[in-house]
Amino acid sequence: MQDTLRITEVFYSLQGETRTAGLPTVFVRLTGCPLRCQYCDSAYAFSGGTVRTLDDILEQVASYRPRYVCVTGGEPLAQPNAIPLLKQLCDAGYEVSLETSGALDISAVDPRVSRVVDLKTPGSKEAHRNRYENIELLTPNDQVKFVICSREDYDWAVSKLIQYGLEQRAGEVLLSPSHHDLSARDLANWVVADNLPVRLQLQLHKYLWNDEPGR
Template identity: 60%
Template sequence: MSSLRITEIFHSLQGESNTVGLPTVFIRLTGCPLRCVYCDTAYAFTGGTKTEIDAIIDQVEQYATRYVTVTGGEPLAQPSCLQLMTKLLDKDYVVSLETSGALDISAVDSRVSKVMDLKTPSSGELSKNRYQNIDYLTPKDQVKFVIGNDEDYEWSKAILTEYDLPGRRCEILFSPTMGQQNPTELAEKILRDRLPVRFQVQLHKILWDDARGK
């Protein structure tokens, strides 16, 4: 039976994306090929517990919520992640995937809502962006830019145009790097430039700071 290495499974409010504020079960998979400067889940790089997919789903069912987010680390680094998401969807869960954008998303079940990063210059992992993934985005998916400074902002604006992201009708998220980019300043830039993006802050960090499992 297929299994995955799991760092944690927990119940919280969704802190980002278009389901922000909704009670959600988070399945955090272990491992990531990236080392972003601002990463707040480095504890998920190694370790974890090998867990069968059916046992993972049993844990999810205990929380009695429709919403499940598969995250990491980088969840697609474990191929069985695809099977886990399909099994959850077949049980009528609303499933989202948080992915770095560095790995191929073409095999992800079409029912999954993909929240895909495009790494900005300040992440230190700009070269890892897999721009071919943009072709697999649909209107229910989201592209996230984590913005830490003016260079990131200008780069993100250029990418919007270069890849016609607004024209693809997927939602575009601009998120300030906590402790680095002033949120108000970023919000004012978005309004000034009339950008067709959703500004977001990380709700879970406002509520619980950096508490693990929240």
């Protein structure tokens, strides 16, 4: 029996988020998530999907001849075979990133992978799922993200930034407005007013293609 994963979609687009925003990237979206963030834009990946072998997934990724590959979901780390998938993508020579909720242990992820760890804010309604042990594992190859729904979420994110010295641990600290909840302009103005050591990130793909799946 070959290793398999349940997959919602594999597609080639422009990375809309994180430090590689704007770069052509293949996305591998794994099916299923144990969280239910109130803002989730990928709820179509909670169920369904197709069971595929790792070899089959790697073959489709290779067909696009990409430089960057992003493994996302759903929650990728909810499937144990996400770990060998990430390793094999690195072995194939891609620059690999992983989008994760931060609710599951990130320690087994190949160190070549840039782990994008979302610290869930109170506005997500899933902040009780944060696994704070993950913070100690972060390296400059990793990124921490806060999706901000309100001024209260922003103040909470600033307190976590200071409490854990996040900008010393991770290569990037990203603040993203929750799409439909908060204007990017308000968040931008708060970041400048407070002179924060963070990067504002917008979801570029939503400006380009709205909220279509597969983009």
